[in-house]
Amino acid sequence: MCGIVGYLGDGNAYNVLIGGLHRLEYRGYDSAGIALVDKKGKLNVYKTMGKVSVLENFCKDKNVDSHIGIAHTRWATHGEPSDCNAHPHYSEDGNLALVHNGTIENYKVLKDALVEHGCTFHSETDTEVLVQLIEYVRLQNDCSLLDAVREALKQVIGAYAIAVIEKNNPDCIIAARKSSPLVVGVGDDEFYLASDASPFVEFTDNVVYLKEEEIALIRRHEPLKLYSLDNKENEIDVKKLEMSISQLEKGGYPHFMLKEIFEQPATLLDCIRGRVVDHGRIVTLNGVSDNRDTFINARRIVIVACGTSWHSALIGKYLIQDMCHIPVEVEYASEFRYSHPVLTPDDIVIAISQSGETADTLAAIKIARKMGAFVYGISNVVGSSIPRETHSGTYIHVGPEIGVASTKAFTGQVMVLTLLAMTIGELKKTLSPEDVAKLGNWILKLPSLVEKVLSLAPEIERLSLIYTYARNFLYLGRGYSYPVALEGALKLKEISYIHAEGYPAAEMKHGPIALIDAEMPSVIIAPKDHLYEKIVSNVQQVKARGGSIIAVVTEGDETIRNIADHVLEVPDVPECLTPIITSVPLQLLSYYIAINKGKDVDMPRNLAKSVTVE
Numbered sequence: 208m209c210g211i212v213g214y215l216g217d218g219n220a221y222n223v224l225i226g227g228l229h230r231l232e233y234r235g236y237d238s239a240g241i242a243l244v245d246k247k248g249k250l251n252v253y254k255t256m257g258k259v260s261v262l263e264n265f266c267k268d269k270n271v272d273s274h275i276g277i278a279h280t281r282w283a284t285h286g287e288p289s290d291c292n293a294h295p296h297y298s299e300d301g302n303l304a305l306v307h308n309g310t311i312e313n314y315k316v317l318k319d320a321l322v323e324h325g326c327t328f329h330s331e332t333d334t335e336v337l338v339q340l341i342e343y344v345r346l347q348n349d350c351s352l353l354d355a356v357r358e359a360l361k362q363v364i365g366a367y368a369i370a371v372i373e374k375n376n377p378d379c380i381i382a383a384r385k386s387s388p389l390v391v392g393v394g395d396d397e398f399y400l401a402s403d404a405s406p407f408v409e410f411t412d413n414v415v416y417l418k419e420e421e422i423a424l425i426r427r428h429e430p431l432k433l434y435s436l437d438n439k440e441n442e443i444d445v446k447k448l449e450m451s452i453s454q455l456e457k458g459g460y461p462h463f464m465l466k467e468i469f470e471q472p473a474t475l476l477d478c479i480r481g482r483v484v485d486h487g488r489i490v491t492l493n494g495v496s497d498n499r500d501t502f503i504n505a506r507r508i509v510i511v512a513c514g515t516s517w518h519s520a521l522i523g524k525y526l527i528q529d530m531c532h533i534p535v536e537v538e539y540a541s542e543f544r545y546s547h548p549v550l551t552p553d554d555i556v557i558a559i560s561q562s563g564e565t566a567d568t569l570a571a572i573k574i575a576r577k578m579g580a581f582v583y584g585i586s587n588v589v590g591s592s593i594p595r596e597t598h599s600g601t602y603i604h605v606g607p608e609i610g611v612a613s614t615k616a617f618t619g620q621v622m623v624l625t626l627l628a629m630t631i632g633e634l635k636k637t638l639s640p641e642d643v644a645k646l647g648n649w650i651l652k653l654p655s656l657v658e659k660v661l662s663l664a665p666e667i668e669r670l671s672l673i674y675t676y677a678r679n680f681l682y683l684g685r686g687y688s689y690p691v692a693l694e695g696a697l698k699l700k701e702i703s704y705i706h707a708e709g710y711p712a713a714e715m716k717h718g719p720i721a722l723i724d725a726e727m728p729s730v731i732i733a734p735k736d737h738l739y740e741k742i743v744s745n746v747q748q749v750k751a752r753g754g755s756i757i758a759v760v761t762e763g764d765e766t767i768r769n770i771a772d773h774v775l776e777v778p779d780v781p782e783c784l785t786p787i788i789t790s791v792p793l794q795l796l797s798y799y800i801a802i803n804k805g806k807d808v809d810m811p812r813n814l815a816k817s818v819t820v821e
């Protein structure tokens with residue numbers, strides 16, 4: 208949440224910062240702002256409520272000439288979205304400007320102390336407290352900005368990624384992080400700074416990911432220096448970035464979400480590349496086989512995640528229990544962390560997160576590690592916090608997901624969970640080599656089968672017109688299709704703002720069936736699996752009460768076609784692979800309904816892509 212960009216070099220800082228903010232807008236878009244020091248040593252801070260384009264317009268007639276600057280796009284935590292609460296915030300004497308991602312939990316105590324020392328505040332944010340505190344420390348101790356930042360951060364409880372610039376020293380940026388990501392791009396005698404590497408991918412592929420409680424000293428024409436909070440100089444580990452600019456552009460699609468939905472055949476292929484080989488006969492996840500004994504001897508697996516990742520975790524439960532006969536529990540990371548979890552060293556905790564930065568999931572990982580469990584991460588963003596905090600893990604390799612509504616990351620996560628279950632199953636011998644080969648072969652066919660599902664897009668677009676103005680939806684499924692129902696409902700909610708509930712279809716008769724009437728459409732996920740006969744009864748129960756039905760069915764299903772109002776036919780695949788096939792039409796349905804309603808599908812209201820606060 209919140210995106211930070213910084214630049215120091217001989218180039219035009221404003222252009223780099225505005226371009227970078229556009230790339231980071233997925234992290235929050237309540238307001239945006241920029242701070243630059245011009246050649247005469249004047250600190251110019253421009254900020255506006257709304258998206259980056261509003262800021263860009265606002266800056267059109269402003270002095271933006273600078274070689275140094277910091278910028279921010281906000282997802283509000285403390286104080287409503289407004290010009291005043293927008294970042295950068297600056298010290299009362301106008302010497303420092305600061306941008307911040309995270310929350311300062313003890314900001315009230317710090318603020319009261321600063322007020323006693325005569326500081327006045329203009330915004331409601333915790334960030335303004337931090338910048339005033341740093342300047343107060345600097346003035347009191349007559350010290351450098353680096354020392355002032357370090358001393359101030361020692362007083363802070365909470366999470367932060369910050370970048371600070373000083374009017375009186377326009378050749379230096381100080382950056383620091385704790386629990387919120389920050390990465391430095393090292394160019395040719397110039398530096399970039401950002402919440403992730405996307406803002407500077409076209410300028411450099413040399414990156415340094417800041418570690419927990421690490422401070423970066425970035426100076427003009429000087430090498431980068433890193434320090435710990437207790438002022439020890441840290442080693443610099445420059446990594447090569449594996450990201451291309453085309454992955455960050457819409458590539459002819461009107462929205463990132465649609466592009467990402469249509470990318471799924473390719474992203475699934477990337478996800479399985481090198482992991483399913485020899486015509487499917489060999490299926491391996493290195494993270495699992497490298498920890499063979501741990502997985503073979505696991506007493507229990509607990510999966511922690513949030514949102515869409517929690518839905519893929521539920522599918523993971525079915526996969527692992529089916530294929531490996533290990534009991535699996537799935538927990539919301541936010542509940543797990545406060546539930547006094549009981550874990551032992553022979554438990555495995557799997558943390559799933561697209562961004563690799565979700566605060567609740569990170570906190571759950573820390574608890575699990577403390578309790579001695581082996582922690583395995585499944586993430587998309589290379590170099591993000593979760594892969595660094597876990598003992599081992601797997602990247603889903605689906606490329607940057609920019610649309611706030613997760614699509615290709617969901618299918619990538621489910622794919623990795625399938626490979627994980629197969630690898631464990633083969634190690635434990637709960638799956639025979641023949642079982643693996645058969646399923647492995649199907650997995651190789653999956654990208655082209657998803658391609659086939661995508662050809663339903665025009666049909667789904669037409670169908671969406673009928674349901675655009677429905678006020679509520681039910682999504683129903685059983686077994687593997689139950690988490691798919693939850694995910695379908697979440698997709699609709701978050702981008703079209705239509706109330707939608709996902710339910711296990713059999714639970715319907717225990718309450719939700721009371722909601723069914725002609726105004727309440729049900730989306731029923733009913734592939735031909737071992738629960739097919741059961742779900743046919745559920746379809747009939749909905750129809751008998753006058754509800755309209757959109758059913759996702761296996762090709763050639765005449766039974767449900769004769770009952771439902773609309774059917775979307777998908778290819779027949781083994782039961783454990785149905786979630787990847789059946790979730791795609793639901794992604795398209797929610798996309799088209801949201802478009803019909805004129806909603807901003809890539810940046811839905813109130814949401815942000817990366818949830819780095821509690």
Ligand code: M6R
Pocket residue numbers: 513514515516559560561562563564565568611612613614701814816817818
């Ligand atoms: O990055 P993560 O997978 O940890 O994010 C978890 C959720 O915030 C995320 O899946 C959210 O629910 C998406 N907006 C769903 O589309």
